[in-house]
Amino acid sequence: MPWYGAAALMVGGLLALMVMGMPVAIAFLAINIVGVYIFMGGMVGIDQLIANATTSITSFALVPVPLFLIMGELLFHTGLALRVFNALDKCLGGIRGRLSYLTVAGGTIFATLSGSSMANTALLGTTMMPDMIKRGYKPYMIMGPILATGGLAMIIPPSSLAVLLGSLARIDVGGLLIAGLVPGLILAVMFIGLIRLQIALDPDSAPGYAAERAPAAEIARALLVDVAPMGIVVFAVVGLILLGWATPTESAAFGALAVIFLAAIYGELTWEAIYKSLRGTLVVTAMMLVIIVGSTTFSQILAFSGASQGLIAFATDFQLSPMMMLAMMFLIIMLLGMFMDQLSIMMLTLPIFMPLVGLYGFDPIWFGVIMLLGLELSLATPPFGLLLFVMVGVAPAGTTIGQVAWAALPYICCTLLLVLLLAVYPQIALWLPGLIRS
Known part of the structure; x- marks a missing residue:
C-alpha cells in the first residue's frame, strides 16, 4: 500500500471514528487493531500491539503526571488555593x-501550584464568578479572564501536559518545564493590560463599588500567613529543578x-479532601494512560507503514521557509484543537512534527513551548474546546458556547502575539x- x-x-479512519462520537481511547484502539492486522502480519501484529502498549505506559518519565495532578486536587479540595485568593483580595x-x-x-499563582488547566479554570469559575455576577460585571469581563488565566497552567510549571509532551517527544522535561515560566508570566501581564484596556473602552463593564482596602x-x-507559605510548593517544584537538585519526577x-505538609499545618488535611483528591487524580x-x-x-504503526516518512517527504517538497513551516504546524494544532483533546493532538502530530523539527533545525525546547501555547489556545477554540465546556458548566444557566468563545477572543489574540514574539x-x-x- x-x-x-x-x-x-x-x-482518516481515526478522525472518522471520532466524528461518529466514539471515545478517543476506543477510537485509537480500534484503528490500531485494523492497522496492525493490515501492516504487521495479522495476529502476529496483534501480539506486537499488546507488547508495545505495555511498554508505552511503563515509563518512569510519566510519574510526574499523577503527582502534579494530586497537587492541584489537594490545593483545591483543602481550600489552600482559596486562602491565596482571599489574601490577594485584601x-x-x-x-x-x-x-x-x-x-x-x-x-497565575495557582497555575504555579496545580499543573492542571481544568482544575485552574474550575477553581476560578466557582470562586470568582458568583461575586463578579453579583457586582454587575459584564459577561465578557467575567468569562474572558477566567478562561485565559485557567489555560496558563498548561505552560507555567508545573504543567502535566508539558511533562507528557517532553516524555513523548523526547524533549528534556526539566528544560521544557522551566522554559514555560517566562512566557507564562509575560502572558499574565498581557492579560492584565488587556483588562485595563477593556475597562478604559467600556467603564460599565466592571462597575466601581465601595470596597475599602484592608489595613496594612x-x-x-x-500575605505572610496565606500566600508566603505557598512559596514552599513553588520552590519544591520549580526551585529544585532550577538549582539542579532534583529531576522533574523528584x-x-x-x-x-x-502541599500535604501545608494542608496538615493549616488543619485542612481531612479524609474527605484526601478521598476527593485521590479520586480526581485517578x-x-x-x-491519560x-x-x-x-x-x-x-x-x-504510522512509521512501520511508511506513512510518517511519506508525510514528512511530502511536507518538505513544498520547500517552505522555517518560519512558514512553523506557522503551518501551529495552524494544524489550532485546527485539530477545534475537534480533539490536547493529548490526542499531541499523539497524532508528534510523529510527524518532531522529525520536521530536527530537519529545520528548530530548538526542541523552544518548539515545545510554542506547541504548548497552541494546545492552550485549542482549549478555548469552538466548537469543542475543553475549557469552553468547563466554563459553561460553572456559568449561570443559559450561557452558551458562543458567548464564552466571544469572551475568550481578545485573550486568544494576546496568546497569538506571544507566539509571534517567541518566533522572533x-x-x-x-x-x-x-x-x-551553564
Missing part, C-alpha cells in the same frame, strides 16, 4: 475591575509532599533553560 493510502486509512481595595485583576493574579497590618498578615514528589490519570496506550502504538525572539523561552545548563 502506498504511503498516502496508509495515511488515509490510519488518520490588597486590591476598591479599584475598578478589582475582581478581574484578582482572577489573573490569583489564577491585615494585608501583611494575610520535584513533583517533593511538591506533592509540600480518573484523569487513567484517562489509556489514550497514551492507543496513540503511542498509532504513531508506531526565541531567547524568551530559552534563557532560563540556558541558565540552568
Whole structure:
C-alpha cells in the first residue's frame, strides 16, 4: 500500500471514528487493531500491539503526571488555593475591575501550584464568578479572564501536559518545564493590560463599588500567613529543578509532599479532601494512560507503514521557509484543537512534527513551548474546546458556547502575539533553560 493510502486509512479512519462520537481511547484502539492486522502480519501484529502498549505506559518519565495532578486536587479540595485568593483580595481595595485583576493574579499563582488547566479554570469559575455576577460585571469581563488565566497552567510549571509532551517527544522535561515560566508570566501581564484596556473602552463593564482596602497590618498578615507559605510548593517544584537538585519526577514528589505538609499545618488535611483528591487524580490519570496506550502504538504503526516518512517527504517538497513551516504546524494544532483533546493532538502530530523539527533545525525546547501555547489556545477554540465546556458548566444557566468563545477572543489574540514574539525572539523561552545548563 502506498504511503498516502496508509495515511488515509490510519488518520482518516481515526478522525472518522471520532466524528461518529466514539471515545478517543476506543477510537485509537480500534484503528490500531485494523492497522496492525493490515501492516504487521495479522495476529502476529496483534501480539506486537499488546507488547508495545505495555511498554508505552511503563515509563518512569510519566510519574510526574499523577503527582502534579494530586497537587492541584489537594490545593483545591483543602481550600489552600482559596486562602491565596482571599489574601490577594485584601490588597486590591476598591479599584475598578478589582475582581478581574484578582482572577489573573490569583489564577497565575495557582497555575504555579496545580499543573492542571481544568482544575485552574474550575477553581476560578466557582470562586470568582458568583461575586463578579453579583457586582454587575459584564459577561465578557467575567468569562474572558477566567478562561485565559485557567489555560496558563498548561505552560507555567508545573504543567502535566508539558511533562507528557517532553516524555513523548523526547524533549528534556526539566528544560521544557522551566522554559514555560517566562512566557507564562509575560502572558499574565498581557492579560492584565488587556483588562485595563477593556475597562478604559467600556467603564460599565466592571462597575466601581465601595470596597475599602484592608489595613496594612491585615494585608501583611494575610500575605505572610496565606500566600508566603505557598512559596514552599513553588520552590519544591520549580526551585529544585532550577538549582539542579532534583529531576522533574523528584520535584513533583517533593511538591506533592509540600502541599500535604501545608494542608496538615493549616488543619485542612481531612479524609474527605484526601478521598476527593485521590479520586480526581485517578480518573484523569487513567484517562491519560489509556489514550497514551492507543496513540503511542498509532504513531508506531504510522512509521512501520511508511506513512510518517511519506508525510514528512511530502511536507518538505513544498520547500517552505522555517518560519512558514512553523506557522503551518501551529495552524494544524489550532485546527485539530477545534475537534480533539490536547493529548490526542499531541499523539497524532508528534510523529510527524518532531522529525520536521530536527530537519529545520528548530530548538526542541523552544518548539515545545510554542506547541504548548497552541494546545492552550485549542482549549478555548469552538466548537469543542475543553475549557469552553468547563466554563459553561460553572456559568449561570443559559450561557452558551458562543458567548464564552466571544469572551475568550481578545485573550486568544494576546496568546497569538506571544507566539509571534517567541518566533522572533526565541531567547524568551530559552534563557532560563540556558541558565540552568551553564
